[in-house]
Amino acid sequence: MNDRITRLTTTQSDFDSALAKLLAWDDSVDHQVNESVRHILREVKTRGDAAVLEFTEKFDRLKVGSMAELEMDKGRLQAALERIPRDQRVALEKAAERVRDYHERQDQKSWQYEDEDGTILGQKVTPLDRAGLYVPGGKAAYPSSVLMNAIPAKVAGVGELIMVVPTPDGVVNDMVLAAAAIAGVDRVFTLGGAQAVAALAYGTETVPAVDKIVGPGNIFVATAKREVFGVVGIDMIAGPSEILVICDGKTDPDWIAMDLFSQAEHDEQAQSILISPDAAFLDAVEASINKLLPTMEREEIIRTSMIGRGALIHVADLKEAAEVSNRIAPEHLELSVEDPQAMLEDIRHAGAIFMGRYTAEALGDYCAGPNHVLPTSGTARFSSPLGVYDFQKRSSLIGFSPKGADRMGRVASVLARGEGLTAHARSAEYRINE
């Protein structure tokens, strides 16, 4: 490579600011995109199907007579499943099975308990009535993403799962449709962009309104999701993908280089960082990077990403590696070390943690079981992988016995009067036993 990948060491005096600069990511909103998205949302909200058809003709160059032509029936999904190569079908089915198994363990149950006064307290868990899944069309069409978004919704018990996927110029992706068939998606519309998000959020004559919209998309889709948040729920707005590898220096450097590439190949903004207490190992991985790069199909994307946003960081020991990792709060964290379980207690923030030399991050993208939709850009400090819990919500349950209402009514009365809310106080006082 002409330019070298960034090297940092925690002993350099400006390490903190150099790390901050490396991680800085500008996700400021594009004013023009905002205006255009707001226009599309308004039109679809007020004019429904007619507006959706116009935008689909304009952006996807797809002219149809009615919305009905933009719905794909289940036979079409099933046909795609039967048409794809046998090994791909088997792999999709195996991946779906493992993803389903893992997510079933996230299912939450309602609970109730009774206190000594006979008062009942609890929490009722209910799945969403209807969820919408956005799937990008074109080259970024990932069947794995269909599985990862749809399966948690189905495990949660969502009543109806509606997928939208643009088919620019009428091009459909059989693997995506096959994944939808395997995951049990209920309805599919060939719509995309902000108009698809609007249709799902507000509903049209043909597309039913959903309660939550999940799934990745371009800047128009992300902006539209941000705008409709509140009308419906949304998942996280994702930034560029990231991997942080912590290695004790005893993993094959080619393996580590390829693990870094597996994020870098996503796009030029993806971020791949390696941390090690072994400086010679950092050299060895850099040599592997230089050796392997010319053999990669997506060489240019990987090169740009590695030089622009990648880094090799030297630390004193694995303890310090964990500290630096916590500051980064990476989306993907590989612990390529002898005893990853021992390191685990020092790791506080990460979307997913890949433990041990055999756990390539790429396995997690497809078929390990856990979700590949993960918090990016340091948001693992406060948010979680997509899961069954994103498709369920809780309602608190409170049932006072007369005795409990008498006892706690007195407490509520004092506090309500302290806050000057006398209707609250009197409502509670009616239930006090004089």
Added chain:
Amino acid sequence: MNDRITRLTTTQSDFDSALAKLLAWDDSVDHQVNESVRHILREVKTRGDAAVLEFTEKFDRLKVGSMAELEMDKGRLQAALERIPRDQRVALEKAAERVRDYHERQDQKSWQYEDEDGTILGQKVTPLDRAGLYVPGGKAAYPSSVLMNAIPAKVAGVGELIMVVPTPDGVVNDMVLAAAAIAGVDRVFTLGGAQAVAALAYGTETVPAVDKIVGPGNIFVATAKREVFGVVGIDMIAGPSEILVICDGKTDPDWIAMDLFSQAEHDEQAQSILISPDAAFLDAVEASINKLLPTMEREEIIRTSMIGRGALIHVADLKEAAEVSNRIAPEHLELSVEDPQAMLEDIRHAGAIFMGRYTAEALGDYCAGPNHVLPTSGTARFSSPLGVYDFQKRSSLIGFSPKGADRMGRVASVLARGEGLTAHARSAEYRINE
């Protein structure tokens, strides 16, 4: 009352549109507020303490020499606790105990399991490092809100909980400080408005940056929270408070009228709705409303709210009442009926459900145990009460055995190549046992 409260019946031909009109709530953003908030955020982000001091002097008319003067030490909180009337202290402590007991049941545990290949899968639950709690100053200063926001954070194990509360003109609220002492808040700054949100989100020389900001506030606070979302986590942006009461007609109509008032007194935009299959009971409650209204301290607010946004809805039976309730997805739902547990299975969307004639909603606001921070404006369709889970996040755990990596590497390889991501494929293939 001069104007009467709205009456609807599900048999009227325009019921659907009349209900939609009743529920409509415009939360469109104010452009001027937006600009002003963005300016404040930018200034605090770049100039830190200096900007915070300027805005505090400007908006709260509070001139101090340094940020240190805007921090309240724990002694000051403790003094407030000792100064408030004895019955208020006992009530706050009793409420805190019940809130803590309930929330402890929401604590989530990490889990791991091993599959037949020796591969480990799991989920690690970690509390947030640091959370910020916004508490409004002035007349809307509610100590109950301090308990409801702070206790779940402490139960979750948040490392440091930082409260901000404006003290316009230097006026402090002892009950709020006492509640902070009881809840175990770690640090308190007398800051408010968008500048407080900015200080918590970005950090300043004095105020440490937090990972999530919760708590209610005015339009400037809400707009600032919306803007910093992504940099930090936030709780829901709350709309006006709502109550929906379903009554079989056998509860004292005065009780029901007062329950409706207890929401209506919050503000003119609050919404109180009663649904009953008993038309004569709706008349009786309306009579109670007219009788009780002149006796209320907050008569004008209640009147405006009841006439502007309240409604009495006649339905065929309790089954239909549940259906209408699910369409509304209310923040608070009172089931003032003989057998609330039997009705529970028909209720899909509600922030909190108050079961039986003795369960005044007001009890839930203070001391029942469950949280009073609840999803408003129909967002109970997809979101939950504030809880311990809002202060914890999950990391997926994946640890492949060599055998597991061999088996699943083959699956990942097929899928990655199907998606054209060959670095992913090769990273997985390195771990395949040839």
